[in-house]
Amino acid sequence: MKLLVFGKTGQVARELILQGGAHEIMALGRDQADLSDSEACAAIIAQSDADAVINAAAYTAVDKAEEEEALATIINGDTPGAMARACAVKGIPFLHVSTDYVFDGEGEKPWSPNDPVAPQNAYGRSKLAGEEAVRAAGGAHLILRTSWVFSAHGNNFVKTMLRLSETRDQLTVVADQIGGPTAARDIAKALLAIAPQLGARKGGTFHFAGHPAVSWADFAREIFEKSGRDTQVADIPTSDYPTPAKRPLNSRMECSDLTKDFDVDIPDWREALDEVLRDLEA
Structure with a gap:
């Protein structure tokens, strides 16, 4: 299958290239596709002979988005909509990566795909705008919401x-935000498995996140234990670590629909962490 991927250096995009296997991956970086130019991105799709399009690029600077919401909304909202419309015209599937930030982040119940959305920051609003535009395009599509992405590439929590930990014996880490760390490699594998299955009657909005749910503090402890670091973790509440953008306390996600509809297993983030640590060590 020939896949056109928007994104080249981001965590998921890099893993799509690495995990492509029998698929032919055409990955576009910023120099080839400027996501702030929606129509130019749509034109690339119109001129492409791809069998499906994956949008693995986004404005991801959550705090900076509070000051640049207009730009974030173009990149995360307008452009995915233009891409989806171009795919609909060509009759090819469009796969788009989204986030749990479209929810209000309250409570303890895992978010289901059909739960009411209520983003609490500019980044979340921009991603919700993208979801709505993709659905409105009317073509075969998959919106894959995920959370807490990590890999051996780019900037991430791990x-x-x-x-x-190289210079500190103890770190304070937020302990009241709970979610599912998700390896970019697992997200890429899921997208590659789903793309050939998408059609007019199969698609929609799905969740994909690592299990079991964990706090940032406990995630940090697991990182240090698995990597043989002696760094200690001191729990703090979110209120002790203020950020420009409000973070969700509850990022738990209900992912069973993805397994049921596409036979994609939900990964154990602890196993994925072992792989990432081995990659970093190598």
């Missing part, structure tokens, strides 16, 4: 914790 690499930050390892870097800080």
Whole structure:
């Protein structure tokens, strides 16, 4: 299958390239596809001979989005909509990566795909705008909401914790935000498995996140234990670590629909963490 991927250096995009296997992957970086130019991205699809399109690129600077919501909304909202419309015209599936930030982040119940949305920050609003635009395009599509992405590439929590542990004996980490760490490699594998299955009567909005649910603090402890670091973790509440953008306390996600509809297993993030640590060690 020939797949056109928007994104080249991001965590999921890099794993799509690495995990492509029998698929032919055409990955576009910023120099080839400027996501702030919606129509230019749509034109790339119109001129492509791809069998499906995956949007693995986004504006992901959550705090900076509070100051740049207009730009974030173009990149995360307008452009995915333009891409989806271009795919609909060509009659090819469009796969789009989204986030649990479209919810209000309250409570303890895992979020289901059909739960009411109520984003609490600019980034979440911009991603919700993208979801709505993709659905409105009317073509075969998959919106894959995920959370807490990590890998051996780019900037993420695992690499930050390892870097800080090199110079500190103890770190304070938020313990009242709960979610499912998700390896970019697992997200890529899921997208690659789903793409050939998408059709007019199969698709929609799904959740994909690692299990079991864990706090950031306990995630950090697991990182240090598995990597042989002696760094201690002190739990703190979110209120002790203020950020420009409000973070969700509850990022738990109900993912069973993805297994039922596409036979995609939900990964254990602890196993994925072992793989990422081995990659970083190598």
